[in-house]
Amino acid sequence: MICIKEKESGAKGEDMETWRFLEIHDLTYAETAIYRPVLMRAKSGGIIPDTVSFCTFPKPSLITNFFNDPEKDVDLHFCRGRGIPVYRTIASGGPIFGDTGYIFTFLHLARENPKVPPDAERMFEKTLSGIAAGLSETFQVECRFRPLNDVEIRCTDGIWRKIGPSSCFYEERAIQMGSGIQVKPPDVNLIASIITPPAQKFSDKEAKHIQERITSLEKVVGREIHLSEVREVYVRQIEKVFEVKLVPGELTQKERQYYREMEAEYTSEEFLMERAEKRFGEIPPDVSRRMVELKVPEGPLVRIVTLVRGERLWGLLISGSIHASPLRPTSPIHEIEKALKGERIDQGLFRSKIEEILSRPGFHFAKVSAEWLARSIYECARQP
8 A cells, every 4th residue: 555645845936846745654664565666657657747766664675686696696595595585676786685764765757857867877976966965964964966866964074974875767758866864874784684795885985794784864963863864855855856746646546557567576586586697597518607706996886797609709798786777668778789699709790899888878878988888898718
């Protein structure tokens, strides 16, 4: 069930653009894996206004993002043994654990809205710089936006730590921007048992493992913080940054219908495991597997698995904390995998095919160039 709590909107300027504001309180964070594509479908179809959704969660759960490998980026067996729901979502970035002290805010906007930047990188900067400024002002702390997609807070030991993940992707007619804040102290040892990134993930950060990397707003501020205080920061800063007025509303009957229709698809095992190596099926004995995990400076962790037969790529799988657009009906990653499958192992050939794909209208792979990706795939395939 989805609940919408009414909120007083106050006065607004006659000429100011208005966006719908929703409060969602009884979906788990994992269940937003259904909610997100519902809103994208409705926004792309032109049946809803630009919408901001502020979400809190009744119990802990986990999402894997679109390019995460559920057998490498998280400990799926551990989660299932503990009864922690895990769903894959149509969004970018790495896996995220959401508990009762965590909030997440979504913006579902028309891509043609002139207030929307042209790509995900600039949308991250515009939105998260505003949120960081609002948190700093409200709670008298130092927060900042760190590219590609983090909100960080300066802790008492002087180290900048992450309090907010985010994700963003662009489709033909709509965009989804999401921003989270860990308000209350999380169980960092539990999170470290669930989310299992390689050491390369932290190569360009001060903290070198999950327990050091994440903290909470409450811990740094030094007092209890009600989630509604953070809601007001989001409302105020989104209104300021985008020059709009947020007006309380409710989900339409059509959106509720979409939720019921789409629930089975987005909670299925097949959808969850799409980035796992088992998608290859049985691998012939004359095919060799190689893998590399690489951290792009100020960018994503990219994992490359090549299956090599002789001098050709028998198969290719790219996963990690990737930010790419669009995600549906296809993505740059899926198109690159298809284009290189069966091709001879040649860096120049790889580069030309990847360049063609990334030059298609609307296609974007944040912080990753065709040259870098072609070289990385080539070097992976050529490993002894």
